[in-house]
Amino acid sequence: FHLCGEEFGVLKFFERLIHHGPTQFLQTRPEMMESIFQLSLNYFRAHTIPNQNGILDLYSGIGLGMDVWIESGFKTLGVELSGEAIEQAK
Numbered sequence: 554f555h556l557c558g559e560e561f562g563v564l565k566f567f568e569r570l571i572h573h574g575p576t577q578f579l580q581t582r583p584e585m586m587e588s589i590f591q592l593s594l595n596y597f598r599a600h601t602i603p604n605q606n607g608i609l610d611l612y613s614g615i616g617l618g619m620d621v622w623i624e625s626g627f628k629t630l631g632v633e634l635s636g637e638a639i640e641q642a643k
Contacts, residue, residue: 561641566617573615574637590621597627604628616642 561572564583567590573579580586597608608622613631615638622629633639 567621571615571617573641577635577638577641578612578614586617590618593618594621594625597622598625601627613642614638 561574564571564573564579567587580589597606601608604626607628607630608619610616610618610622610629610631613619613633614635616631619629619631619642631642633642
């Protein structure tokens with residue numbers, strides 16, 4: 554349970570504000586996340602067919618990659634153990 558201070562952190566990701574909790578993993582260089590996900594999206598566009606091939610996101614966290622890929626037309630399934638991360642992904 555939350556005792557004091559900010560309950561969630563906020564970061565800007567593809568022009569959206571994303572909330573994340575203290576037990577969730579984020580890349581150690583959040584400023585590079587947009588570039589990483591853009592590279593992955595370029596790869597999937599070049600090597601898969603949207604709505605025919607799916608993406609399995611293991612350790613999906615709060616769903617940042619899933620948001621990018623789903624908005625681009627890819628079927629995506631995330632797997633995550635952290636209940637807090639799953640709640641934030643919703």
